[in-house]
Amino acid sequence: MPAEVKERQYQGKVHQLSRDLMNAWMAQLARANETGEPTGAIMISGNCVELLRAFDIHPIFPEVTALQNAIRHQSLPLILKAEEVGYSSDSCADVKADMGLFLSGGMGPGTKMPYPTVTLCNYVGCNVYVKWFEHLAAATGSELFMLDVPFLRTSEPTAADVRYVVKQIEELIAVLERISKKKFDIDKLREILRYSVRAEEGYARSKDLCKGSPAPFDSYFDAINMMGPINVLRGTREAADFFDEAVKEFEGMVAEKVGPLSEERFRMVVEGPPPYPYYRSFRNLFTKWGAVAVASTYSTVGGIWEWGFRHDPARPLESIAEQMLTENLTNRSIVARYGQIKRYVEEWKADCLVIHSIKSCRLFSAGQGDMREYFTKELGVPTLLVESDLEDPRYYAEAQLRNRIDAFFESLEHKKLVAA
Amino acid sequence: MKVDQTIERCRELIAEPLGAIAERWKESHPGGRAVACFPVWSPAEVIHAGGMLPLGLLGAGATVELTHADSRFQSFVCSIAKSSLELGFQGLLKGVDGLVFSNICDVARNLSSIYKRNFPHFHVDYLHLAQNSTSGGVADYMADELRRLARGFEEAFGVRVTEPSLAKSIELYNAIRARIRGLYAFRIAEPQKLSTVELYQILRAATQAPPEEALSRLDDLAAELPAREGRPKDRIRVVVEGAFCEQPPLGLLEVLEEAGCYIVEDDLFLGWRWFTSDVPADGDPFRALGQSYVGRAVPSCTRHEGRESRAKGLIEKVRRSRADAVIFTPAKFCEPALFDFVPMRQGLEREGIPQLLVEFEEKMWTFERTRNEIETFVESMLFD
Numbered sequence: 041m042p043a044e045v046k047e048r049q050y051q052g053k054v055h056q057l058s059r060d061l062m063n064a065w066m067a068q069l070a071r072a073n074e075t076g077e078p079t080g081a082i083m084i085s086g087n088c089v090e091l092l093r094a095f096d097i098h099p100i101f102p103e104v105t106a107l108q109n110a111i112r113h114q115s116l117p118l119i120l121k122a123e124e125v126g127y128s129s130d131s132c133a134d135v136k137a138d139m140g141l142f143l144s145g146g147m148g149p150g151t152k153m154p155y156p157t158v159t160l161c162n163y164v165g166c167n168v169y170v171k172w173f174e175h176l177a178a179a180t181g182s183e184l185f186m187l188d189v190p191f192l193r194t195s196e197p198t199a200a201d202v203r204y205v206v207k208q209i210e211e212l213i214a215v216l217e218r219i220s221k222k223k224f225d226i227d228k229l230r231e232i233l234r235y236s237v238r239a240e241e242g243y244a245r246s247k248d249l250c251k252g253s254p255a256p257f258d259s260y261f262d263a264i265n266m267m268g269p270i271n272v273l274r275g276t277r278e279a280a281d282f283f284d285e286a287v288k289e290f291e292g293m294v295a296e297k298v299g300p301l302s303e304e305r306f307r308m309v310v311e312g313p314p315p316y317p318y319y320r321s322f323r324n325l326f327t328k329w330g331a332v333a334v335a336s337t338y339s340t341v342g343g344i345w346e347w348g349f350r351h352d353p354a355r356p357l358e359s360i361a362e363q364m365l366t367e368n369l370t371n372r373s374i375v376a377r378y379g380q381i382k383r384y385v386e387e388w389k390a391d392c393l394v395i396h397s398i399k400s401c402r403l404f405s406a407g408q409g410d411m412r413e414y415f416t417k418e419l420g421v422p423t424l425l426v427e428s429d430l431e432d433p434r435y436y437a438e439a440q441l442r443n444r445i446d447a448f449f450e451s452l453e454h455k456k457l458v459a460a
Numbered sequence: 461m462k463v464d465q466t467i468e469r470c471r472e473l474i475a476e477p478l479g480a481i482a483e484r485w486k487e488s489h490p491g492g493r494a495v496a497c498f499p500v501w502s503p504a505e506v507i508h509a510g511g512m513l514p515l516g517l518l519g520a521g522a523t524v525e526l527t528h529a530d531s532r533f534q535s536f537v538c539s540i541a542k543s544s545l546e547l548g549f550q551g552l553l554k555g556v557d558g559l560v561f562s563n564i565c566d567v568a569r570n571l572s573s574i575y576k577r578n579f580p581h582f583h584v585d586y587l588h589l590a591q592n593s594t595s596g597g598v599a600d601y602m603a604d605e606l607r608r609l610a611r612g613f614e615e616a617f618g619v620r621v622t623e624p625s626l627a628k629s630i631e632l633y634n635a636i637r638a639r640i641r642g643l644y645a646f647r648i649a650e651p652q653k654l655s656t657v658e659l660y661q662i663l664r665a666a667t668q669a670p671p672e673e674a675l676s677r678l679d680d681l682a683a684e685l686p687a688r689e690g691r692p693k694d695r696i697r698v699v700v701e702g703a704f705c706e707q708p709p710l711g712l713l714e715v716l717e718e719a720g721c722y723i724v725e726d727d728l729f730l731g732w733r734w735f736t737s738d739v740p741a742d743g744d745p746f747r748a749l750g751q752s753y754v755g756r757a758v759p760s761c762t763r764h765e766g767r768e769s770r771a772k773g774l775i776e777k778v779r780r781s782r783a784d785a786v787i788f789t790p791a792k793f794c795e796p797a798l799f800d801f802v803p804m805r806q807g808l809e810r811e812g813i814p815q816l817l818v819e820f821e822e823k824m825w826t827f828e829r830t831r832n833e834i835e836t837f838v839e840s841m842l843f844d
Contacts, residue, residue, distance in 0.1 A: 125806075126805050167564070188591040188764075203600070204597045207595060208592060373573035406533060406567040410532040410577070
């Protein structure tokens with residue numbers, strides 16, 4: 041029996057820095073609620089947070105709020121509150137947790153979470169976003185702007201797609217000028233995008249370092265430390281500096297050949313969002329097998345930076361449009377995602393694929409059985425598919441998950457022994 | 461009576477597999493191509509303008525057993541996605557050459573690319589239909605999107621979709637939609653003469669036949685229905701809302717009617733009667749059709765309509781059809797319908813309009829519990 045693998049708790053610095061930055065952002069939102077400074081609700085996927093920053097509008101990310109409540113084990117009462125008014129048990133629990141927060145009086149005057157002044161629906165792939173922001177805008181009385189980003193249904197976006205998105209961004213700028221009472225300053229946007237580029241560079245470099253063995257961090261479970269800064273705080277000096285620090289730390293770990301676990305036995309690619317209500321428990325199911333995620337699709341919902349795309353301060357609006365159209369996971373087809381995962385498996389030298397299928401997000405999960413068919417039968421990549429949810433704790437069945445995960449890694453270990 | 465014969469013919473037609481319908485049409489149209497459209501709206505006009513046969517891809521109901529598709533899509537995914545994929549696995553779409561999907565929901569989005577991967581012989585296109593109706597760029601975008609679809613057909617099948625041919629097809633489909641609007645108005649006026657089960661069969665048959673044939677049948681019905689006999693019954697008048705994609709089993713519609721409801725409005729086959737008025741046939745027809753998608757659209761859960769309350773369109777429907785109540789019939793796991801149910805129900809409550817929620821699945825086959833619920837609901841209204 042191999043020695044038990046332990047988590048090294050290495051991530052102190054990156055984890056702490058990320059936490060400090062996110063707390064500072066939350067404190068800014070609380071202050072905005074008191075001072076009445078403008079705020080803008082926006083979604084994570086393929087977002088254009090830089091545009092809000094260009095007008096000093098504080099970004100609110102309802103998805104982040106919902107997931108923070110989930111990881112703190114506070115999501116279920118909010119979900120139930122939403123179900124009381126008619127939301128179905130079968131619909132996305134992120135939406136229900138957010139609307140439940142509204143219904144419970146957890147946002148708005150007198151709370152730490154302001155109502156948005158503008159609800160900017162960056163409709164980037166996820167159809168539920170449209171419903172979510174329709175409901176949020178109606179509930180809070182905020183102005184709704186629907187930024188309709190055509191789905192990437194051809195190998196490249198069509199010229200018409202780009203024109204349509206740029207046109208809408210121009211229309212959005214007019215709305216933001218009115219709301220913020222500030223004139224659009226393209227040089228300010230360029231400056232913001234320069235910070236974005238630094239953060240994008242750092243995030244991509246961090247992920248690239250996971251090609252080494254052992255990987256310096258778990259690109260699924262630890263990636264959330266970086267997803268806040270890259271998606272929420274992108275475009276700030278603080279986020280850019282954060283990634284400089286992260287890269288420095290990870291490069292040091294690579295040089296010292298240390299990773300997140302005492303031993304890296306299996307390198308896995310993970311597909312699908314994690315179960316936030318049971319984050320630690322779920323992680324432990326893999327830790328004991330020495331399984332480390334060297335790449336994940338979830339870490340690319342906001343943007344895919346590892347293939348080289350960067351915002352271009354010289355073409356600010358066009359490059360924002362391009363990022364929304366092509367350089368994020370959610371605006372690409374599920375089969376395009378197979379290509380992304382295949383590349384991870386090959387270039388990051390993974391032993392297996394783990395699919396965490398969640399009920400809430402059909403964009404991610406609908407059809408993952410086909411994904412499993414493709415990887416197991418056509419590529420011969422050992423693949424495990426397990427189900428729970430990212431927000432709703434009622435769908436997490438630990439015993440069942442443990443059985444499946446243990447059986448999968450036992451078989452993988454056996455294969456390794458035989459091959460050796 | 462000829463009406464009964466026509467409806468019987470519709471019933472026979474919709475019992476046939478889609479592939480068989482396509483194959484039969486091809487016998488009289490050698491070299492022809494058939495293209496099936498997944499709900500909700502697809503520009504059938506563009507398909508027809510290329511000399512192809514547009515058909516509705518509406519799942520398989522209870523006619524096939526899932527042997528492959530349920531390993532591709534999880535248990536929490538709607539049935540129409542799974543059974544539509546199963547049709548491909550079982551070869552029941554043999555004869556169909558192309559498929560069109562659009563951005564109605566996340567499941568349809570993924571289904572589109574999974575179809576393409578598993579069945580590369582189909583020409584599969586995915587339309588991104590505009591969700592920002594007020595942008596100054598939306599008309600150009602929609603025109604370009606329809607031209608892109610047409611170019612795809614031209615490259616895949618060697619057909620030609622010209623502006624004059626598209627204008628003609630728009631006129632043909634305008635005529636069909638006008639006849640359907642007429643049938644809906646007739647049912648509002650005299651629901652005892654045209655049941656919703658019958659209307660459903662008529663509409664579904666119109667999606668499974670060449671449009672010229674469908675128009676001729678609709679003309680016959682329009683001429684003959686007024687003379688049909690029908691004794692009014694003591695029923696409540698209801699709007700059925702939520703079944704715009706996955707098809708409710710006929711048994712469910714029968715139970716709704718038998719349990720004491722006249723269904724006087726619904727959102728069945730919404731995409732095939734999408735426009736509130738005729739699409740202009742002059743000018744650039746691609747632009748006219750694309751612009752009409754956003755500017756002449758019926759209220760739909762699958763299209764963003766600005767800040768208008770989602771309930772507004774439903775309440776108007778209730779008033780226009782002089783309905784007493786609304787019965788929500790979302791398909792199990794259908795997120796667009798389930799999300800819209802919340803503001804719609806709140807709107808109805810504000811207006812004092814009674815409502816009931818009845819979820820369904822296309823393969824549902826026992827309806828006794830539903831009958832009980834509906835009967836209780838109807839009685840509570842009739843004897844209140």
